[in-house]
Amino acid sequence: xxxxxxxxxxxxxxxxxxxxxxxxxxxxxxxxxxxxxxxxxxxxxxxxxxxxxxxxxxxxxxxxxxxxxxxxxxxxxxxxxxx
Amino acid sequence: xxxxxxxxxxxxxxxxxxxxxxxxxxxxxxxxxxxxxxxxxxxxxxxxxxxxxxxxxxxxxxxxxxxxxxxxxxxxxxxxxxxxxxxxxxxxxxxxxxxxxxxxxxxxxxxxxxxxxxxxxxxxxxxxxxxxxxxxxxxxxxxxxxxxxxxxxxxxxxxxxxxxxxxxxxxxxxxxxxxxxxxxxxxxxxxxxxxxxxxxxxxxxxxxxxxxxxxxxxxxxxxxxxx
Numbered sequence: 001x002x003x004x005x006x007x008x009x010x011x012x013x014x015x016x017x018x019x020x021x022x023x024x025x026x027x028x029x030x031x032x033x034x035x036x037x038x039x040x041x042x043x044x045x046x047x048x049x050x051x052x053x054x055x056x057x058x059x060x061x062x063x064x065x066x067x068x069x070x071x072x073x074x075x076x077x078x079x080x081x082x083x
Numbered sequence: 084x085x086x087x088x089x090x091x092x093x094x095x096x097x098x099x100x101x102x103x104x105x106x107x108x109x110x111x112x113x114x115x116x117x118x119x120x121x122x123x124x125x126x127x128x129x130x131x132x133x134x135x136x137x138x139x140x141x142x143x144x145x146x147x148x149x150x151x152x153x154x155x156x157x158x159x160x161x162x163x164x165x166x167x168x169x170x171x172x173x174x175x176x177x178x179x180x181x182x183x184x185x186x187x188x189x190x191x192x193x194x195x196x197x198x199x200x201x202x203x204x205x206x207x208x209x210x211x212x213x214x215x216x217x218x219x220x221x222x223x224x225x226x227x228x229x230x231x232x233x234x235x236x237x238x239x240x241x242x243x244x245x246x247x248x249x250x251x252x253x254x255x256x257x258x259x260x261x262x263x264x265x266x267x268x269x270x271x272x273x274x275x276x277x278x279x280x281x282x283x284x285x286x287x288x289x290x291x292x293x294x295x296x297x298x299x300x301x302x303x304x305x306x307x308x309x310x
Contacts, residue, residue: 016230017264019190067147070140070176072183073230 001049003083006060010069010076011041044068047083056080086126086306087114089154089170091145096131096167096287103290103299104128109306116150126163126306127154129170131223131285141184141226142172151177163207163278163305168224171271171281180274180281181239182231184224188264192225197262199247199270199284200254206277207308209246211301217254218247218298220284222262227283229265229272236267246271246280 012018018040025038046063050056060078069076086104088111090097097113104111111128114120120127135144145151151173158164158179166174172184187193196219204214212218231239239245248268251260261268263283271282286299 016185017188017228019186019188019264023190067139067143070143070183072175072181073185 001051004048004050004053004056005081005083006046006048006056007079007081008044008046008060008064008068008076009041009079010044010064010074011039012073013075016073042068053080084110084125085121085123086111086128087120087124088112088128088130089114089116089150090130091116091132091134091148093134093136094130094132094169096169096285100128100130100167100287103287103303104306106291107300107304107307109303116145116148119150120153120157124157124162127157127165129154129164129166129173130287131168131170134169134173137226140172140176142169142174142176145169145173146176155179158274158276158279161276161278164274164280165208165302165305166281167285167287168222168227168283171283172226174274174279174281179279180272181235182229182266182269182272184226184283185228185230186226187224187228187262192223193227193262194221194223195262196221197270197284198250198252198254198260200250200256202245202248203243205243206246206273206280207305208271208273208277208280208302211304215254217250217252219289219296220286220299221288222284224263224283227263227265229267229269229283231266231269236269239269239272240267244273244277245269246273247282247284
């Protein structure tokens with residue numbers, strides 16, 4: 001077994017309204033920043049022991065499917081690094 | 084025979100719901116989620132509140148608690164299930180009903196009265212109303228914006244699975260009357276069978292005649308047949 005950190009990033013699908021991101025963008029603009037758009041995402045860093053990178057990836061993807069993301073509104077991606 | 088009102092950590096409309104059911108002569112029972120459904124369960128309410136602090140997403144944690152497997156099996160066997168507010172979020176997270184409830188368009192928690200148009204009066208939850216009738220119910224939520232893609236919304240509408248839409252006092256379904264930005268102004272839908280329903284507004288808060296209007300009674304009275 002090898003120690004990995006799987007990083008799961010969950011973000012709203014393109015086209016799904018993100019009121020928190022819009023509010024954050026407006027706050028940045030009030031501070032004088034100029035920006036075109038802002039999107040927010042949640043990241044989860046999961047430490048796990050796995051037989052190889054594929055195994056770690058598969059398990060983290062399963063976690064995203066079962067809980068971390070809601071497929072109705074979210075897309076997600078998984079990145080795996082040795083820890 | 085009893086209506087099980089499931090308490091999760093952070094539920095806070097559970098006792099109101101039991102009291103509202105009692106006022107209608109319906110036996111309701113608080114059921115702590117770890118205790119499982121009692122054998123005499125004839126109906127289930129997933130009540131409002133903030134189960135597990137809305138961590139991750141509203142309803143996400145409760146939807147994956149063991150009792151929800153029992154709720155899904157009971158629903159599959161025809162037991163009526165009603166999710167109210169946080170219970171609606173739990174119902175969608177558990178895939179008892181399609182779509183998802185997420186952050187209000189305003190990005191704020193909203194606590195106010197809204198008008199609802201009865202879209203389909205041919206379900207156990209709405210048969211005491213007339214199609215097109217306008218009800219007034221309270222909402223109290225920060226994540227009540229119903230999200231579903233356009234194709235699936237069209238399917239829901241075609242299958243008559245939309246129970247209520249947010250509307251003006253005269254019944255017009257407008258964007259201005261949409262308190263949270265819900266797709267299609269949808270406030271309540273049914274699951275695979277019409278004995279399973281979720282709604283963001285609170286019928287149990289407008290049921291007791293001694294504290295005001297009683298527009299929500301019709302929804303809860305659907306449990307009369309089962310309890």
